[in-house]
Amino acid sequence: MRRTVLSLLATAALGLSAPALAQGQAAAPAPAPAPAEPARPQLVLAVSIDQLSSDLFAQYREHFTGGFARLLTGAVFPSGFQSHAATETCPGHSTMLTGARPARSGIIANNWFNPSLARADKRVYCSEDLSDPASTSGNPVVSANLLKVPTLGELMKAANPATRNVAVSAKDRAVVMMGGHKIDAGYWWKGSAFTTFKGRELAPAAVRANTAASALLAKGAPALKAPAWCGSRDRAVTVGTGTVGTYRFALPKNAKPDMLRISPRMDGATVDLAIGLVDEMKLGKGGAPDVLSVSLSASDYIGHALGTEGVEMCIQMAELDANLGRLFAALDKRKIDYLVLLTADHGGHDAPERLREQAMPGASRADKALMPAALGAEITRRTLIAAPQGQPLLYGDGPFGDIYVNAAITGPTKTRVINELLNLTRNHPQVAAVFTAAELAATPLPSGNPQDWTIKERLRASFMAERSGDVLVALNRAVTPIPEPVAGAFIATHGSVWDYDRRVPMLFWRKGMTGFEQPNPVETVDIAPTLASVIGLRLDDGAFDGRCLDLDAGAGNSCERAK
Numbered sequence: 123m124r125r126t127v128l129s130l131l132a133t134a135a136l137g138l139s140a141p142a143l144a145q146g147q148a149a150a151p152a153p154a155p156a157p158a159e160p161a162r163p164q165l166v167l168a169v170s171i172d173q174l175s176s177d178l179f180a181q182y183r184e185h186f187t188g189g190f191a192r193l194l195t196g197a198v199f200p201s202g203f204q205s206h207a208a209t210e211t212c213p214g215h216s217t218m219l220t221g222a223r224p225a226r227s228g229i230i231a232n233n234w235f236n237p238s239l240a241r242a243d244k245r246v247y248c249s250e251d252l253s254d255p256a257s258t259s260g261n262p263v264v265s266a267n268l269l270k271v272p273t274l275g276e277l278m279k280a281a282n283p284a285t286r287n288v289a290v291s292a293k294d295r296a297v298v299m300m301g302g303h304k305i306d307a308g309y310w311w312k313g314s315a316f317t318t319f320k321g322r323e324l325a326p327a328a329v330r331a332n333t334a335a336s337a338l339l340a341k342g343a344p345a346l347k348a349p350a351w352c353g354s355r356d357r358a359v360t361v362g363t364g365t366v367g368t369y370r371f372a373l374p375k376n377a378k379p380d381m382l383r384i385s386p387r388m389d390g391a392t393v394d395l396a397i398g399l400v401d402e403m404k405l406g407k408g409g410a411p412d413v414l415s416v417s418l419s420a421s422d423y424i425g426h427a428l429g430t431e432g433v434e435m436c437i438q439m440a441e442l443d444a445n446l447g448r449l450f451a452a453l454d455k456r457k458i459d460y461l462v463l464l465t466a467d468h469g470g471h472d473a474p475e476r477l478r479e480q481a482m483p484g485a486s487r488a489d490k491a492l493m494p495a496a497l498g499a500e501i502t503r504r505t506l507i508a509a510p511q512g513q514p515l516l517y518g519d520g521p522f523g524d525i526y527v528n529a530a531i532t533g534p535t536k537t538r539v540i541n542e543l544l545n546l547t548r549n550h551p552q553v554a555a556v557f558t559a560a561e562l563a564a565t566p567l568p569s570g571n572p573q574d575w576t577i578k579e580r581l582r583a584s585f586m587a588e589r590s591g592d593v594l595v596a597l598n599r600a601v602t603p604i605p606e607p608v609a610g611a612f613i614a615t616h617g618s619v620w621d622y623d624r625r626v627p628m629l630f631w632r633k634g635m636t637g638f639e640q641p642n643p644v645e646t647v648d649i650a651p652t653l654a655s656v657i658g659l660r661l662d663d664g665a666f667d668g669r670c671l672d673l674d675a676g677a678g679n680s681c682e683r684a685k
């Protein structure tokens with residue numbers, strides 16, 4: 123309990139009050155007066171870089187000179203874990219500001235299935251409003267209805283209604299999962315423009331962002347420069363019928379909007395909109411701390427379309443670093459005292475074609491026989507059990523993850539289908555593990571070092587009985603679940619139980635803080651309790667699945683909240 127005056131001052135600089143001072147315990151000589159810094163940050167800036175694996179961060183951190191360079195002077199956790207198995211955008215974004223794993227937040231995947239649902243595809247999109255008849259899984263009415271826990275911004279608003287909770291991204295699910303149910307402003311990209319929630323008008327800042335995007339698309343833009351350090355990554359690799367590895371994002375006149383979306387310029391547009399909202403809403407200037415969530419999606423779009431180890435991702439890392447620098451500089455210029463958290467929703471992995479050339483000869487693409495339609499057809503061939511005319515026997519989003527049996531198949535017939543499904547998948551050479559819903563439901567929620575969890579425990583952390591599949595399949599390491607790649611569109615992905623998809627950086631920074639690096643594993647569910655402590659938000663024990671991380675590099679502890 124005994125703490126020095128210096129450590130108390132460090133604690134105060136991080137935003138906590140100094141509870142022990144009044145009790146007169148500190149007997150050290152009086153130090154120089156503390157700088158007149160406000161006790162708590164006025165703005166929490168939560169940044170998510172979609173698909174920024176710890177591997178990419180490690181590969182590029184020595185080259186950063188912009189926003190990342192600043193964050194590297196703060197608290198650096200290079201081994202943050204999205205500890206669950208469903209390493210996708212929606213679950214990943216849902217852990218960051220709720221402190222809840224998908225098993226509790228209910229966000230078990232980007233898409234899951236409810237075979238009893240009236241709609242034909244039985245598919246549920248994670249951030250849609252199922253109660254709105256206009257919503258479909260492919261064209262959702264965007265909402266946080268399916269998120270079962272509150273976000274940090276919502277908890278702060280509950281504590282002080284003056285807090286504003288704002289989120290921007292290229293992806294609606296990132297906005298919804300970081301912002302939550304009560305968002306003061308939320309914008310995402312749809313088609314060729316930023317849009318917002320049904321029934322809301324675009325703010326002037328969003329209108330300006332859309333005007334700028336239209337102008338850019340009409341006018342075009344030159345290729346982006348590859349920094350010298352991209353070096354040998356600038357090399358063509360054949361994937362399917364095309365090549366990747368040398369693209370430079372030149373934007374022709376009147377380009378298709380997707381050429382803007384799948385480029386570093388998408389992050390630039392998102393950052394511009396965020397800065398516009400800071401001005402328009404005077405974020406960080408009200409009486410209560412505000413939350414601004416900025417999820418930058420370009421790294422993910424580029425990773426999927428072009429892979430992670432070519433010149434394209436190298437250019438993106440340089441542009442991202444610059445875009446982050448621009449965002450931080452804009453907040454500095456407005457004299458806002460802000461606390462930054464940067465992390466990622468999941469990691470990623472390169473295309474197997476390049477992995478094979480670069481010392482991973484075993485990398486492969488998933489066998490089409492593992493697709494739910496193919497598995498269902500094979501089960502029907504073996505058992506003569508079929509779904510009603512025109513319906514699939516099995517529902518699922520790809521050659522792994524959750525698989526659901528058609529709702530018309532019940533009782534012992536369903537058991538037979540599941541047993542046949544277990545036989546087919548467990549005996550497949552690309553499959554690492556297969557579990558039934560009953561097996562996962564009977565597994566305790568994991569704890570301890572996420573690096574050491576079993577595959578079953580990883581699956582358990584994103585399992586929820588009412589939403590998860592009847593059977594869950596995990597593929598072997600370095601099996602890419604895209605059987606047929608399309609270069610420039612979809613060649614590489616994430617979503618696996620392996621650490622290249624689970625491990626992400628977690629970086630915290632505030633002006634004046636003393637930095638440190640902690641290489642031991644932490645979790646993205648630790649972020650919300652950590653931020654809550656720094657801003658002095660008091661919550662009941664058990665509000666979070668994670669733990670508060672002490673951001674004080676010295677003997678003080680930023681997790682000791684004001685009493």
Ligand SMILES: [Zn+2]
Nearest residue numbers: 173211422426
């Ligand atoms: Zn993705």
